[in-house]
Amino acid sequence: MRKKKTKIAMKSQLKTSDSGSAVRANSSTLGVNLANNRQRANSADIAEERGVSMYPTTRKSEGKILRPQYKDILRDPANALNLIDHAPPPKNGSPKEVEIYSSRISRINKFKRLLQTSTVSLSELRNLAWSGIPAEVRAMTWQILLGYLPTNSERRVSTLERKRKEYLDGVRQAFERSTTPSPGNPQASSTGRGRGLDEAIWHQISIDVPRTSPHIKLYGYEATQRSLERILYVWAIRHPASGYVQGINDLVTPFWQVFLGMYMTDLNVEEDMDPGQLPRSVLDAVEADSFWCLTKLLDGIQDNYIYAQPGIHRQVRALRDLTMRIDSTLAKHLENEGVEFMQFSFRWMNCLLMREMSVQNTIRMWDTYMAEEQGFSRFHVYVCAAFLVKWSDQLIKMDFQEIMMFLQALPTRDWTEKDIELLLSEAFIWQSLFQDSRAHLRPAGDRSPENGLQ
Template identity: 50%
Template sequence: MAESTAKARIGSPGKSFWKKSGNKVPGSVKPVYGAQHPPLMHNDLTSSPNKGPAPRTAPKGKKVTSFDEFNTKTSDAWDESDPWDAAEPEEIVPTAKGTVPPRVERREERSQSGRGLRSASRGSGRHSSGVGGSGTTATLPDRDTIRLQKFEKLLAGPNTDLEELKKLAWGGIPGIVRSTTWKLLCGYLPANVERRHSTLDRKRQEYERFLAQYYKTRLDSQHEQTFRQISIDVPRMIPSLSLMNQTAVQETFERVLYIWAMRHPASGYVQGINDLLTPFFIVFLKEHIGPSENLDKVDVSSLARETLAAVEADSYWCMSHLLDGIQDNYTFAQPGIQTKVNGMREVVNRVDASLHRHLAENSVEYLQFSFRWFNNILMRELPLRCVIRLWDTYHAEANGFGNFHLYVCSAFLVRFSKSLLQEKDFQGIMTFLQNLPTSRWGDDEISVLLSEAYQLKYMFADAPSHLQSTTTT
């Protein structure tokens, strides 16, 4: 009788016996986005593990298409304004349950009202709790402050624990410490605090010697074509950001890219490398002008010569470290990109067979749309603010710009599966892929994308044979 009465109370609308809570229910499965080790999603656990890949459909006769025409028609995510004068986006915050997006955490905080915690307004970002019913309140630090304090404690040394720094950086890095954190994760700065100043001085002086040795050769007949291509590509970068149109900035990019090409003759300069320099330059520049400063209002030529020289040298060394890990993307025939595109094809075929078949049936080759995703590390597909947030995780992830980027690109394509399946021909599919709706993306979308990519990595990392090419599409 008592049991039936309890069931009646639970089932009656508006008279629920149990108080609703955002906490986990025993036996439930809830995805945690943005964590370093996110769990499997519910649909992965419920799907049949023995289910093999969907049958492959042979492609129809290939239509004659022009990849150059595709490339020229492509719309970049940064064609629309990128509001760098806006406040720093909310950071992903670690909790006892893992790292969760801010909105999810706010819902969980509101569910804790039975414990005496109440959330203040969104604008204040602070919490107050009643004390003994006396009406007095205690103001607690907001989540961003707590997160920043964790970074500052790690960075203060005397020896920074790089593994702990990677775990903390995976969910995003506060702007005020991003520059130092990137330099540490790139191996540019040593973990020992006392050695950092001398290391920076030595590396910056070494870059100055490179300039003196190589830059004067840019007009020599054997190097003239390289420098000419660089000088053509640099003005085309992020046209919506007026900072990139300043002469001092363009000259900085020309020097860095030319010196890198001279120091790496195996690949030399390849179009796309210029885009990879941009995030480093922006992040290191904001270290000197302030993370909240509007970049469109900054006159770089007014900065002290020593400041701009430091930003230039730091950008060169960190970009070099990035490219050392993916240099086969830019050597002859770009074998690294070919391998990653094939791997992406296999991943998509296994996680979204219907999308894979749809692309094949409409003669859409993965290389036609994803070449630039790997060549430019999604710099043209995402707003710059999202790229920088993405790179926070890439720096923290083992081989983030290589293998992990493959899973990010796979998750990125699958994200638009529904829209792509609605396109009924080659032209419609390619037009959509040329104009992906990402211009308004922010931290939440990037956090979900990274979580989905980590899930794919978790599924395939221990089964490398799954990524061997077995299809003819």
């Protein structure tokens, strides 16, 4: 009896948590319950009210080195390809180490040759990218695969200039209305933040941004947080059907991190990298490029974030049905214990497994997602299935409460790129087996289009 009560109580708590994880801040709800939200939120979460002491203190000796040729890269990312400098092979390295080194150099050169052509072949680029993209060429490759950067080299410079200007103009339009106090808006501030904006949207963003990747120093700096806030706010007001949904803040970070690294001599910008030390032109480019690539990504999974999030519900049903086909023992055990897939996999779909992976591992996973035709929607479900089944041996020995606790804090902290590649390979196998059979993603006897993936 006690176990049953515990299960019911935990289910109630989880449902409350799930509904809260998709808090929606649409302009049509401007001001609704805002006072209550502000009372519940810690004042330190509000962007306007944060003190300088919250940000890491930058030491004079701290910071990565900006590439001297950064202006050339700003103009055309292809100029970064000529700056790739291969490290020397390992001294006294084993045959295996030498082989790994040679293989890496060979892959980088394959990407370089392809990216330097007058018109990049998307099919060839996808084939190369599926197995992972070297960090040196990742930024440009992502931008082409997402359709942000033209495949035609002659259009590249003009497209970047136009899109970056369009974004910066959008930022000014979004924020300028609150920069000057007026009788109708006496609280407008010179920061252009908060009071004259759609406060429901801004309030939630200002809470979420400081909580974004808190374990990575890069995201603790003020310049980073202000940039993420602008990206998310402009995206939200441009997409009123969805507005801002919690979880989208996580999806910006891989872009921001990868694109920032393109301008630095050290591609690892997670530590000792205060973006506030960089030229404004670099930060503007990183921000604009991140905004447009985030937009491209979300355009493909828009149903995940509109009212009632029907896309996520379809994906969760598909995951449940796929798990039944792959590992019926696990699926039946979860059912017998009263575990609903929505209780644990909503976050997997909403945040694309980013809460379960490091940013670096997410970046590697996105290499493959971008190479897939529907990587962030259809293929992601297969990845989630492979991810769930991976823990089958442990899960079938657990009761409801143990299962939920385990799935909320999976032991992936020490995962490496090899673990991600194994996961992707397993997902590819399931996709190869089932992708031509739509029925595998629907309940038996149900042929309605709303069930499973289309």
